[in-house]
Amino acid sequence: MSLSLNQRTTRRWSVAQAVDGCVRHGLEAIGLWREEVAEQGLAASARLVRAAGLRVSSLCRGGFLTGAPSRTASSTASRAPSRATSGGPSRAALDDNRRAIDEAAELGAACLVLVVGGLPGVVPGEPLAGFSRDLAGARERVAEALAVLAPYAGERNVRLALEPLHPLYCPDRAVVSTLGQAIDLALPYPVEQVGVVVDTFHVWWDPQVFEQIARAGERIASYQVCDYLHPLPADVLLGRGMMGDGVIDFPPITRAVLAAGYTGDVEVEIFNAEVWAADPDDVVATMKRRYADVVS
Amino acid sequence: MSLSLNQRTTRRWSVAQAVDGCVRHGLEAIGLWREEVAEQGLAASARLVRAAGLRVSSLCRGGFLTGAPSRTASSTASRAPSRATSGGPSRAALDDNRRAIDEAAELGAACLVLVVGGLPGVVPGEPLAGFSRDLAGARERVAEALAVLAPYAGERNVRLALEPLHPLYCPDRAVVSTLGQAIDLALPYPVEQVGVVVDTFHVWWDPQVFEQIARAGERIASYQVCDYLHPLPADVLLGRGMMGDGVIDFPPITRAVLAAGYTGDVEVEIFNAEVWAADPDDVVATMKRRYADVVS
Numbered sequence: 001m002s003l004s005l006n007q008r009t010t011r012r013w014s015v016a017q018a019v020d021g022c023v024r025h026g027l028e029a030i031g032l033w034r035e036e037v038a039e040q041g042l043a044a045s046a047r048l049v050r051a052a053g054l055r056v057s058s059l060c061r062g063g064f065l066t067g068a069p070s071r072t073a074s075s076t077a078s079r080a081p082s083r084a085t086s087g088g089p090s091r092a093a094l095d096d097n098r099r100a101i102d103e104a105a106e107l108g109a110a111c112l113v114l115v116v117g118g119l120p121g122v123v124p125g126e127p128l129a130g131f132s133r134d135l136a137g138a139r140e141r142v143a144e145a146l147a148v149l150a151p152y153a154g155e156r157n158v159r160l161a162l163e164p165l166h167p168l169y170c171p172d173r174a175v176v177s178t179l180g181q182a183i184d185l186a187l188p189y190p191v192e193q194v195g196v197v198v199d200t201f202h203v204w205w206d207p208q209v210f211e212q213i214a215r216a217g218e219r220i221a222s223y224q225v226c227d228y229l230h231p232l233p234a235d236v237l238l239g240r241g242m243m244g245d246g247v248i249d250f251p252p253i254t255r256a257v258l259a260a261g262y263t264g265d266v267e268v269e270i271f272n273a274e275v276w277a278a279d280p281d282d283v284v285a286t287m288k289r290r291y292a293d294v295v296s
Numbered sequence: 297m298s299l300s301l302n303q304r305t306t307r308r309w310s311v312a313q314a315v316d317g318c319v320r321h322g323l324e325a326i327g328l329w330r331e332e333v334a335e336q337g338l339a340a341s342a343r344l345v346r347a348a349g350l351r352v353s354s355l356c357r358g359g360f361l362t363g364a365p366s367r368t369a370s371s372t373a374s375r376a377p378s379r380a381t382s383g384g385p386s387r388a389a390l391d392d393n394r395r396a397i398d399e400a401a402e403l404g405a406a407c408l409v410l411v412v413g414g415l416p417g418v419v420p421g422e423p424l425a426g427f428s429r430d431l432a433g434a435r436e437r438v439a440e441a442l443a444v445l446a447p448y449a450g451e452r453n454v455r456l457a458l459e460p461l462h463p464l465y466c467p468d469r470a471v472v473s474t475l476g477q478a479i480d481l482a483l484p485y486p487v488e489q490v491g492v493v494v495d496t497f498h499v500w501w502d503p504q505v506f507e508q509i510a511r512a513g514e515r516i517a518s519y520q521v522c523d524y525l526h527p528l529p530a531d532v533l534l535g536r537g538m539m540g541d542g543v544i545d546f547p548p549i550t551r552a553v554l555a556a557g558y559t560g561d562v563e564v565e566i567f568n569a570e571v572w573a574a575d576p577d578d579v580v581a582t583m584k585r586r587y588a589d590v591v592s
Contacts, residue, residue, distance in 0.1 A: 119543055125527055133545035139503070167463050170501040171526040171543045181503040205466035207435070207477040230467040231421055234530035247415055247467045249429035 001258065003291050004029035004057040006224065006269035007036055010280035015040035017280075019048045025284045029055040029265040031224075032107060034100060046107050057265035058161065058197075058222050059109040062100035065089045065145035066117035066138040066175060089145040093117075097149050104158045110264060111161035111221040112153070113197055116142045118172040124237070125172075138175045143185055146194065154193040161221035162186055163197035166205075168236055179203050179212040186219055195221025198257055199269070201228050201240050204248045213256040220262045225250065225295055226270045233273070240271045242286060244294040254295055266295070297554065299587050300325035300353040302520065302565035303332055306576035311336035313576075315344045321580045325351040325561040327520075328403060330396060342403050353561040354457065354493075354518050355405040358396035361385045361441035362413035362434040362471060385441040389413075393445050400454045406560060407457035407517040408449070409493055412438045414468040420533070421468075434471045439481055442490065450489040457517035458482055459493035462501075464532055475499050475508040482515055491517025494553055495565070497524050497536050500544045509552040516558045521546065521591055522566045529569070536567045539586040546591040562591070 005027055007018040015036050022030050030049060037045045037059070049056055067090050097114075104112040119138055121131030132138070146160070153160050162182040165174035176182050179196060186194040196219050203209045205228075213220070227246030232239040243250060254266075268287050275283055301323055303314040311332050318326050326345060333341045333355070345352055363386050393410075400408040415434055417427030428434070442456070449456050458478040461470035472478050475492060482490040492515050499505045501524075509516070523542030528535040539546060550562075564583050571579055 122526055122543065128526055128543065131543070133543055135500070135545060136548075167501040168528075171524065177501050178503055204431070205463040205473050207474055228467065230418055230424055232464075232532060236528060236532070247418060247424065247427070247429055249431060252432075 001223070001254075001263065001266050001296070002028050003288065004031055004055070004265035004267040005284060005287070006031035006058070006060070006267045008033055008060070009268055009270045009275065009287065010283055011276045013280050015045045016048055019052045019054060021280060021284055022054055023052050024281070025288060027054075027284075027288075029057040029267075031058045031060060031267045031269065032056055032109065033060045034103060037103065037107070042103055042106055049107065055265060056107045056109040057267050059100070059104040059107055059112050060269075061113040061115050061163075062097040062149075062160070063113075063115040063163075063174075064117040065093050065097070065114075066141050067093070067120045089141050089148070094145065094148055097145070098152055101149065101153045101156055101158045101160075105156040109158070111159040111195060113161045113163050113222065115163055115165065116174050116176045118170060118175060122172045125235070135170075135175060142176065146185060146189070150189045150193045154190065159192055159221050160194045161197045162194065163199060164202055166202045178206055178208070179216065180208055183212060183216050183219060191218050195219045197222045197224060198253070199224040199226075200248050200250060200253055201226050204228060204253065209253070210256050213253070213260050217260050220257060220260055220264075222264065222267060223254075223257050223262055224267045224269050225291075226268060229272075238271050238273055240269070242270060242272070242275060243268070243290040250295040266291070297519070297550075297559065297562050297592070298324050299584065300327055300351070300561035300563040301580060301583070302327035302354070302356070302563045304329055304356070305564055305566045305571065305583065306579055307572045309576050311341045312344055315348045315350060317576060317580055318350055319348050320577075321584060323350075323580075325353040325563075327354045327356060327563045327565065328352055328405070329356045330399060333399065333403070338399055338402055345403065351561060352403050352405040353563050355396070355400040355403055355408050356565075357409040357411050357459075358393040358445075358456070359410040359459075359470075360413040361389050361393070361410075362437050363389070363416045385437050385444070390441065390444055393441070394448055397445065397449045397452055397454045397456075401452040405454070407455040407491060409457045409459050409518065411459055411461065412470050412472045414466060414471060418468045421531070431466075431471060438472065442481060442485070446485045446489045450486065455488055455517050456490045457493045458490065459495060460498055462498045474502055474504070475512065476504055479508060479512050479515060487514050491515045493518045493520060494549070495520040495522075496544050496546060496549055497522050500524060500549065505549070506552050509549070509556050513556050516553060516556055516560075518560065518563060519550075519553050519558055520563045520565050521550075521587075522564060525568075534567050534569055536565070538566060538568070538571060538582060539564070540590040550591055562587070
């Protein structure tokens with residue numbers, strides 16, 4: 001396994017700057033984000049990483065497949081979960097994910113990370129309004145979307161990587177909440193078409209994590225590391241910390257991922273106001289040191 | 297099933313006031329807290345609930361069995377989880393839990409809720425310092441403590457109720473994070489000695505929740521309801537909302553608990569700044585209405 005910089009860890013850097021940063025710090029791989037790739041230009045981004053000899057350990061992200069809320073869904077009554085949202089994932093969401101797959105193919109990314117989406121109509125950071133409480137339905141919609149997207153990805157040699165998110169984000173970001181659940185969703189498809197992400201922040205607490213990492217085996221498409229801070233900041237999305245700054249005991253998880261047969265890169269993905277405010281070169285240097293001291 | 301007021305929902309009320317409130321609003325049961333019971337006096341509290349003809353649906357809470365941190369535990373290095381904390385639960389924690397069991401017996405409580413504790417030395421709301429990252433060890437310590445406390449509870453006809461808490465609270469409050477894990481810990485003991493709590497806030501996101509509620513069967517010692525707010529407030533402990541104000545679809549969970557054979561009370565336990573600021577009589581009235589509309 002070797003270290004990869006997820007570019008959102010050094011958020012101020014463009015794709016070009018992040019590629020240069022990786023080379024300067026002797027990293028062999030980078031995780032890219034679609035928004036930054038679009039700013040740089042897709043073809044230009046692909047040229048930059050190739051010219052630098054970097055692997056693209058992942059492209060973040062596709063997903064948000066759980067659909068829009070029904071206009072009739074009440075925000076206070078939960079008796080009748082909306083059926084208006086049960087007609088499968090929206091065409092717009094599928095189209096966007098097909099574009100993401102095309103981008104991953106052009107970038108030669110090892111996988112396209114899928115953050116599947118939360119309850120229909122629940123918006124991160126915004127008060128509840130016009131949403132659906134039909135969690136089971138939202139989870140079905142993810143399975144339906146995969147049935148459409150997996151073959152499309154397979155034809156383009158792109159591997160989809162389902163990311164279970166910490167249950168904290170179940171309302172607004174991902175109704176896939178455990179590694180076991182992600183594996184269940186991936187199982188119907190060839191291992192090279194649909195894999196799973198093991199991200200320490202999301203799975204460290206799970207009593208089944210070691211058993212599920214072993215079960216995932218070759219399905220592990222990406223291993224991402226960052227720490228779980230305590231206390232969490234007011235914006236819980238920014239609770240991801242530099243390895244060693246939080247509560248996670250990394251070595252047992254790293255050993256389990258290795259034992260499962262994972263040979264890919266280890267991506268460091270940190271969303272954190274202090275990290276983002278720091279000099280990106282210092283962040284990469286700290287990341288390398290902490291990876292050696294705390295993770296590997 | 298009938299509705300019970302957990303007294304922390306009406307936090308300003310003493311035991312005497314909460315007992316009066318339950319009677320005034322036609323409730324048959326109350327959930328008590330040890331701190332408020334101590335303020336009122338244990339014997340006086342027992343007399344008050346008996347004179348009012350109320351059931352005590354639970355006493356909150358015992359637990360915090362995962363031990364103190366080792367003084368040598370580093371806050372930044374995770375290589376060597378402290379072994380100094382692995383000598384079993386502390387004598388002080390066990391003594392306190394024996395007192396809690398005695399109190400539950402005197403109050404005639406249906407169960408003593410156990411919030412098992414987080415990583416040794418991690419303090420709610422406080423920055424990390426001198427703690428242990430040994431999650432597996434903390435979980436073992438809970439099992440060791442149960443082996444001591446379950447027989448003690450059994451001799452006094454008190455039922456321990458293991459409460460899995462949302463994974464959000466794994467660092468500081470409960471290393472028991474799923475219903476399945478709580479059942480596993482309870483299984484070695486007679487069903488009347490160790491049960492589990494199903495609290496909607498803590499379990500609603502769990503892909504296995506329906507399967508685990510069915511598996512729990514007679515082990516369900518308490519069913520607690522409140523909603524999961526979105527977005528969460530800055531103090532995540534106060535993310536519990538009035539039923540209908542958050543994202544939880546209650547009826548499927550309530551039906552599953554009923555189908556599992558649960559015939560006890562349904563306790564409403566809300567930690568929420570706005571609810572605590574409101575007139576307690578209004579809160580109880582709203583709770584009754586929402587219970588009828590949204591939960592049952």
